[in-house]
Amino acid sequence: MSSVGSTTAAKLARERQPHGQPLWLLAELTYKCPLQCPYCSNPLDFADTGAELSTEQWIDVFRQARRLGAAQLGFSGGEPLVRRDLERLIAEARQLGYYTNLITSGIGLDAARIAAFREAGLDHIQVSFQAADEEVNNLLAGSKKAFAQKLAMAREVKAQGYPMVLNFVTHRHNIDRIDRIIELCVELEADYVELATCQYYGWAYENREQLLPTRAQLERAEHITNEYRARLAEQGNPIRLIFVTPDYYEERPKKCMNGWGEIFLTVTPDGTALPCHSARMLPIAFPNVKQQSLEQIWNESSGFNHFRGDDWMQEPCRSCDEKAHDHGGCRCQAYLLTGDMNAADPVCAKSPHHDTILAARQAAEAPAHETDVTYRNERNSRVFARSID
Amino acid sequence: MSAPASQPDKMAAVPVLERMFRFQWEEAQQCYVLLYPEGMVRLNDSAGEILALVDGARSVARICSQLEQKFPAAGDLSGDILEFMEVALEQRWIHYRR
Numbered sequence: 001m002s003s004v005g006s007t008t009a010a011k012l013a014r015e016r017q018p019h020g021q022p023l024w025l026l027a028e029l030t031y032k033c034p035l036q037c038p039y040c041s042n043p044l045d046f047a048d049t050g051a052e053l054s055t056e057q058w059i060d061v062f063r064q065a066r067r068l069g070a071a072q073l074g075f076s077g078g079e080p081l082v083r084r085d086l087e088r089l090i091a092e093a094r095q096l097g098y099y100t101n102l103i104t105s106g107i108g109l110d111a112a113r114i115a116a117f118r119e120a121g122l123d124h125i126q127v128s129f130q131a132a133d134e135e136v137n138n139l140l141a142g143s144k145k146a147f148a149q150k151l152a153m154a155r156e157v158k159a160q161g162y163p164m165v166l167n168f169v170t171h172r173h174n175i176d177r178i179d180r181i182i183e184l185c186v187e188l189e190a191d192y193v194e195l196a197t198c199q200y201y202g203w204a205y206e207n208r209e210q211l212l213p214t215r216a217q218l219e220r221a222e223h224i225t226n227e228y229r230a231r232l233a234e235q236g237n238p239i240r241l242i243f244v245t246p247d248y249y250e251e252r253p254k255k256c257m258n259g260w261g262e263i264f265l266t267v268t269p270d271g272t273a274l275p276c277h278s279a280r281m282l283p284i285a286f287p288n289v290k291q292q293s294l295e296q297i298w299n300e301s302s303g304f305n306h307f308r309g310d311d312w313m314q315e316p317c318r319s320c321d322e323k324a325h326d327h328g329g330c331r332c333q334a335y336l337l338t339g340d341m342n343a344a345d346p347v348c349a350k351s352p353h354h355d356t357i358l359a360a361r362q363a364a365e366a367p368a369h370e371t372d373v374t375y376r377n378e379r380n381s382r383v384f385a386r387s388i389d
Numbered sequence: 390m391s392a393p394a395s396q397p398d399k400m401a402a403v404p405v406l407e408r409m410f411r412f413q414w415e416e417a418q419q420c421y422v423l424l425y426p427e428g429m430v431r432l433n434d435s436a437g438e439i440l441a442l443v444d445g446a447r448s449v450a451r452i453c454s455q456l457e458q459k460f461p462a463a464g465d466l467s468g469d470i471l472e473f474m475e476v477a478l479e480q481r482w483i484h485y486r487r
Contacts, residue, residue, distance in 0.1 A: 021417060021418070023429065024427075066417075067417070068417065069415075069417035069418060071415060071422065071424060071429055072424065072427060072428070072429060074427065097413065099411055099424035099425070099429075101426060101427055123411065123424075123426075124425075124426040124427075126426070126427075161408070163408065163409045163425070163426050165426050165427070191409060191426070192426060238481060
């Protein structure tokens, strides 16, 4: 979130509290999804989680988070359209004063439902694509009809007057067609375009070898994106292209979630509250909205306080002069690559585990060979759920 | 800054908030904000007071006179308000009604 005038939201909030306010609430309404994207950010063992929160429980979560300062609400999943009470949830959220964002694959959407959401007060729809090419898109989505449906829904979203963000997760199979992706977004009149390379947690980590682009692919894509930016600006086209590079090609880690428990609050389908949508993989007992108030969860729970401040840091982070800047990087990445969630994020060139990143880059240079992709579906998730138990 | 000759035109212009943005008071933060897809701009006091009067009907001149009435001690506000309008146009928060 950006800021104008004086100070950032997080800084201002810190003057009153030791940590920020949960400005951003991500409501993962369900883990059910008709697609099977191999880079899904849901946990590997999603099939093994508890019952979904009821309509009333969600509304109570929205009310509590709003009181704590939340202004942005994302309806996500899984595929949030699967929830038949979505219209009601949107209406209640809008009534509470949230800016409401629907983050969807577009599968399960039609013109009537888009209109019903508008009526309920929905502010914005983000449609995700897997590729600009029908065949690749459908292969990655694990669905034969996905692409045509997405195109039709993106057109309908604009026709009904919503601001629209298009999200393309890029990887080695689609990044070379970034010119076609951008042209498709221009044609669909997107307001913002997120060209976000996979981040390698959960399903994407399992499929990393199949997804990680080479450095040359990445540099070419960024160059082409910059050329389009210049050309589109010259034409007076207000479209904004947001290009996100993967951590794996950086030498310093990113400040995870703008600080653990500083701005973001995710509530998962079964009510588990997380400081980031990936954090469920960490060996931390996270609180649940069925047992505690959001205020207790945000301010007092050990889960949310776990990586606040820097007492938890080890070397090389502890004595590092950049620690306030990146806060040691991503905790999930540290845990995945080193087995220790308190370690420095191996993306950092100062990390003793940086070789794991170098090896992944090296592996990406090898010509792609035919290994199977692990699709994100119930059957595969049950295998992971068993192995985690 | 613009040439003095265009100043009267700018005072007659009618700013409109872009459809992408929602402007509202945030109780928990005690300030006005602009909300847009997955983002938020916190506004300082003067930016908030100006945008609160942007309704697609008032001209810049009307906004100036209303704020000068509300804050008589502040004196002539037109310079500051025109400057803010420039920033808001550049950020695409507003456009002038055509």
